[in-house]
Amino acid sequence: MPDVLTLATLRSEGKGALARALTRIEKAPDDTDVIDVLSEAYRAPQAHVAGMTGPPGVGKSTLINGLIKGWRARGKTVACIAVDPSSRRSGGALLGDRIRLATDPEDQGVFIRSMAARDRLGGLASMTVQAMVLMRALFDVVLIETVGVGQSETDVIGVADTVILCVQPGSGDSLQFMKAGIAEIPHIVAVTKADMGATAERARADVVGAMGLSEVAGGWQVPVLLLSALQQHGVDDLIVAIEAHADYLKDGGHLVGARRGQAAQWLIESVRERFGREGVRRAGYLGLEGEDSPFRRLSEVSRRLSSP
Amino acid sequence: MPDVLTLATLRSEGKGALARALTRIEKAPDDTDVIDVLSEAYRAPQAHVAGMTGPPGVGKSTLINGLIKGWRARGKTVACIAVDPSSRRSGGALLGDRIRLATDPEDQGVFIRSMAARDRLGGLASMTVQAMVLMRALFDVVLIETVGVGQSETDVIGVADTVILCVQPGSGDSLQFMKAGIAEIPHIVAVTKADMGATAERARADVVGAMGLSEVAGGWQVPVLLLSALQQHGVDDLIVAIEAHADYLKDGGHLVGARRGQAAQWLIESVRERFGREGVRRAGYLGLEGEDSPFRRLSEVSRRLSSP
Numbered sequence: 001m002p003d004v005l006t007l008a009t010l011r012s013e014g015k016g017a018l019a020r021a022l023t024r025i026e027k028a029p030d031d032t033d034v035i036d037v038l039s040e041a042y043r044a045p046q047a048h049v050a051g052m053t054g055p056p057g058v059g060k061s062t063l064i065n066g067l068i069k070g071w072r073a074r075g076k077t078v079a080c081i082a083v084d085p086s087s088r089r090s091g092g093a094l095l096g097d098r099i100r101l102a103t104d105p106e107d108q109g110v111f112i113r114s115m116a117a118r119d120r121l122g123g124l125a126s127m128t129v130q131a132m133v134l135m136r137a138l139f140d141v142v143l144i145e146t147v148g149v150g151q152s153e154t155d156v157i158g159v160a161d162t163v164i165l166c167v168q169p170g171s172g173d174s175l176q177f178m179k180a181g182i183a184e185i186p187h188i189v190a191v192t193k194a195d196m197g198a199t200a201e202r203a204r205a206d207v208v209g210a211m212g213l214s215e216v217a218g219g220w221q222v223p224v225l226l227l228s229a230l231q232q233h234g235v236d237d238l239i240v241a242i243e244a245h246a247d248y249l250k251d252g253g254h255l256v257g258a259r260r261g262q263a264a265q266w267l268i269e270s271v272r273e274r275f276g277r278e279g280v281r282r283a284g285y286l287g288l289e290g291e292d293s294p295f296r297r298l299s300e301v302s303r304r305l306s307s308p
Numbered sequence: 309m310p311d312v313l314t315l316a317t318l319r320s321e322g323k324g325a326l327a328r329a330l331t332r333i334e335k336a337p338d339d340t341d342v343i344d345v346l347s348e349a350y351r352a353p354q355a356h357v358a359g360m361t362g363p364p365g366v367g368k369s370t371l372i373n374g375l376i377k378g379w380r381a382r383g384k385t386v387a388c389i390a391v392d393p394s395s396r397r398s399g400g401a402l403l404g405d406r407i408r409l410a411t412d413p414e415d416q417g418v419f420i421r422s423m424a425a426r427d428r429l430g431g432l433a434s435m436t437v438q439a440m441v442l443m444r445a446l447f448d449v450v451l452i453e454t455v456g457v458g459q460s461e462t463d464v465i466g467v468a469d470t471v472i473l474c475v476q477p478g479s480g481d482s483l484q485f486m487k488a489g490i491a492e493i494p495h496i497v498a499v500t501k502a503d504m505g506a507t508a509e510r511a512r513a514d515v516v517g518a519m520g521l522s523e524v525a526g527g528w529q530v531p532v533l534l535l536s537a538l539q540q541h542g543v544d545d546l547i548v549a550i551e552a553h554a555d556y557l558k559d560g561g562h563l564v565g566a567r568r569g570q571a572a573q574w575l576i577e578s579v580r581e582r583f584g585r586e587g588v589r590r591a592g593y594l595g596l597e598g599e600d601s602p603f604r605r606l607s608e609v610s611r612r613l614s615s616p
Binding site: 009029035038039042043057077130133164260263264266267268269270271272273274275276277278279282283286287288293294295296297298301302305307 | 326335338342343346347350351377402441568571572574575576578579580581582583584585587588590591594595596599601602603604605606607609610612
């Protein structure tokens, strides 16, 4: 028997109802009650949304556990979305239980959902935005974790208010990226593994130098924090920095516009994805035989479908 | 004055003509002469296509220089495509001159092109396939380099005959990925920085163990090589391994089918991209005002466009 899908029932019925709602949204995103509850949630944002990105192995999972603990200790409810990179061949999520929970599963104030980034067209898993919007209306903080360098690192700016980039001491790669353009993206940089001592300090100095090359976005000075998730060192500083950025967005009047821009971008990408799929359906058989040239076939399909 | 665009003129007029042809393909991919020359090139493959992927900082650029030198010493001509991850905000390529050339710019047997992976829809830069097809008809080897973990790592299988995954000793991340699913993708694994001694040996053993968990694709046993690009150590082994995989594909009769499958996949993705773009155009204004819900707007646009 399906739940009545409204924010009120989700609030009163707890995590199990939310999990079922997310499954329903994935299965029937176009149903009227799904669109209704998402629209209701979109208009009633409660949480600040933080996005955390960085290469695998940098220590994001440990850091997330620390953040969740810290927020819970402050009495805040937390929802977390872990976006898994997918293996295209197998279609499955790579690291199913990537976030090892140190939290109490009975705690109604913590909700965690893993999503496979299996849809290449949407960048982030196409359901990430819907899940975020719903969670944003129900919790105090939403945390979205993405793995990767390149595309997914930039995708998180489309869904988070505050983007945290994690970099690792001694891995020249992150710095290379910082210097070359990704320096524009994060609002906070976390240098992990501060237990590496001098190496970590040097990494921090390098990042600060690299950040100096990029413009400070609208007066926000990007903090570069040294963290040791293992030793729970610096996690409080990170929470404070996220709160400071949240205040900056609210006080500066940037938040509503930024969120509307993200939603409009999602709309454009969704329209593109939907009609792309429809185009493939209308094109019919797209296999190639013998010496068929894919370039000529594309040109033929385009001509045929544009003049029906 | 435009060149006459045929394989014959590209062969006789050298690298300058090829560079101009690639620019023309990017600018006017639907022009008849562009489709003609691409179709001609598609039907006359000459090169084996190797794709190299792995996280930034792993040493791919140095390795590529080594490979190019090695192939040139064997009398082979080489074309190389370096796909740069893009900064979405700036739209530019991140690491413009990422591949530092140790080759003679006057050497007509080496051609290098950097491409920005700026099109999110196509995964790899949408022109990568066209450039590959053209180069494949003109050179003895085509080498495509992509950076990244996750999406772009798997995209390269859509364009290369032989996929080489580079991993770095001591970075647990690569192993995590190997174990979790990307082990299905590479045909050759290169453990770089063999100068790290015991750490490198252990990394190699770990990778061999991880590969053991995945099925051996159609009888090909994935070699795991220890390389030191810095010391030019093992590059010859890599060349030999690529040749062995090329022979395996040809002798087993897999090559033609695999390439046709890639081309068909490209065709489907191109149709999807093209019609997605057309859908956005037809949808008209997609901005959001006030409390407009993006979810309701998507549903309205879909309904409106499907019943014109």
